Amino acid sequence: MQSIGEAFTLALQLVLSGDADLIEIVLLSLRVSLSATAIACLIGLPVGALVAISRFRGRNLVLVVMNALMGLPPVVVGLLVYLHLSRSGPLGFLGLLYTPTAMIIAQTILIAPIVAALSRQVLEDLHAEYAEQFRSLCLTRWQSVQALLWDARYSLLTVGLAGFGRAVAEVGAVIIVGGNIDHLTRVMTTAIALETSKGDLGLALALGIILLVIALGVNAAVQTVRLTATRQAYV
C-alpha cells in the first residue's frame, strides 16, 4: 500500500515513460469502446430516426421501453451476454467468451438504447420543424430519415459521445464477459479495479488519469466541432 503522493508519482512515471502494459490496456479499451460505439450508432440512429418520424399504435410503450433501457445495469448486461456466450449457452459454439469481441457485444447492447433514445429526442424536435416541408416535397420515409440524420449530425455527435462515455467508463459488463485477462481482455476500468484491490495504486491511478484525459479530450473535440457548426447555423 502506497501513500497517495507515491502513487501519483508512480502514475506520472508510467504515463510519461510510455509503459508498454499501460499502452496495451489503453489501446484495447479504445478499440473495444469505439467499436461498440460505432456499432451502437449503426443500430441506434436509424431506430431513433424511425421512431421519431413514425406514429403507430403502442408508440408510447416503445418510448417507455427505449428510455428504460438507457439505464440497463452493466452487470446484468454482462450476465445475459455471458449466459449466451458461455460454452453451454446458445451461442457457445462461437467461442467468443473472454474475448474482446464479447466485450464489444456487451457494450453495444449497453449503449445502443442510449443512442436510440437520445437520437429519437433530437430527431423528433428537428422533424417537427421539417415535417410539413418534407410532406410538401413528397419525400419517402427513407429520404426523410437520411435528411434528418444528416441535418442533426452535430447534435448526434453529442449523442454518440454520451454512448462512448458510458462504454469506456463501465466495468461491470466487460469484467464478466471479458474476464480481465492480462494481455487479452484487460481494459482500463477492469485494470483499475484489479490494481486497486491488489493495492497497486500507481498503475490504477495512471489508468484513472488517462481515462479522465480521454474523456476531457473527446468532449473538448466534440465541443469545438459543435461551436464551429453553430457559427454556421448548422446546429
Next chain:
Amino acid sequence: MSDAAAMTGLPRAACPASAPVLPLTARGLTLRFGETTVIDGLDLDLGPSGCTMILGPNGSGKSLLLKLLHGLIKPTAGQIAWGGQPPGAVTARQALVFQKPVLLRRTVAANLDFVLKSRGHDRARLAALLDHVGLAHKAGQPARLLSGGEAQRLALARALATDPEVLFLDEPTASLDPASVLAIEQIVADARDRGVRVVFVSHDIGQARRMADEVVFLHRGRVAEHAPAAAFFPEPQSQAARDYLNGNVVV
C-alpha cells in the same frame, strides 16, 4: 401506375401521371378543429392558368385552404379534385412556399441539390436555378445565415426545382423589405409566364393588384367573392371585400 411506384420506390404521388392537374374543383370543403370551424362549406373552381390571389382578413382560412388544396391536411368534409384526382395524388406535381422558409442546415447549394436529387432531376440545373433567383454568389454559404429575402428566394428556387405545375405561395413576402418583395414577385411572375399555375395568399393589397389575374376573397371560411382582378379591385361586390380594401376592420 402502382407498378411504377413499386419499381422506383417512390410514393404513388411522386410518379408522373398523364392526367392534367387542372382545373381544380372543391365542393363543400369543411375543416373543423374541435368546435371551431375554420373552413365552412367552401366551393372553389380554379382554371388552367394564371395567378389567383387569395385575400382575406386574418383567420379567414387562407393558409389552411392552401394546405388542404396541396394535400398536406385532410378536410373534415367535402371534396377536392385536381383534374379529377384527389390532392394526395398530385402533391408531388405542386410546390408550396411557406411564409417562413424551412431551410436545411446545409449550404445554399446543398439545399437545392437535396431536392433535385430526391426527385431524380438533373443536378446540373443547380447553377441555373441559383442564378435565376440571384443567389449564385451565395452558393457555398450556410443557408440559415441568409437574410429573410434571400432565404425566401432560396425556398422559391427549391420549389421551382421540383418543376411544379401548381405553385402555392403562403404570404411569402410578409415582413420583407420592398426590394426583396419585388424580386420575389418577379420570380413568381416568370414562373406564371412559363405556364405554372400560381395560387398566392397575401395580405398586401398592393401586391395583389400587381400580381393577380383573379382574386378569391375569403371571409369566415367561405369564398365571399371570386372575380377577375380587373373587376374586383374597382368594384368589389361583397361588403367584407369592400371593407377590407378600404382598410376597415373586417370581422
